Amino acid sequence: MQQLRSDWLTMRGVADQSRLHSPAGLDIGASSPAEVAVSVIAEALAVRSGRAGGSLGQGNA
Numbered sequence: 001m002q003q004l005r006s007d008w009l010t011m012r013g014v015a016d017q018s019r020l021h022s023p024a025g026l027d028i029g030a031s032s033p034a035e036v037a038v039s040v041i042a043e044a045l046a047v048r049s050g051r052a053g054g055s056l057g058q059g060n061a
Contacts (some may be wrong), residue, residue, distance in 0.1 A: 026053045 002022045009017060025039035026046070046053030 021047070 006017060024043060026043045028039045030036045030039045043053060
């Protein structure tokens with residue numbers, strides 16, 4: 001799927017695809033469309049702030 005997406009973008013003149021993330025989203029075990037949307041937005045926010053998007057739980061500080 002990623003290769004098809006890349007080919008589609010290339011055919012439409014998108015040369016620099018280095019900032020694309022595929023597959024998109026953080027691995028949060030999402031299964032419903034709403035959960036998948038949350039995982040994609042979470043990744044976008046993490047990338048924007050230069051963070052890895054890991055857990056905030058104890059032992060990960």
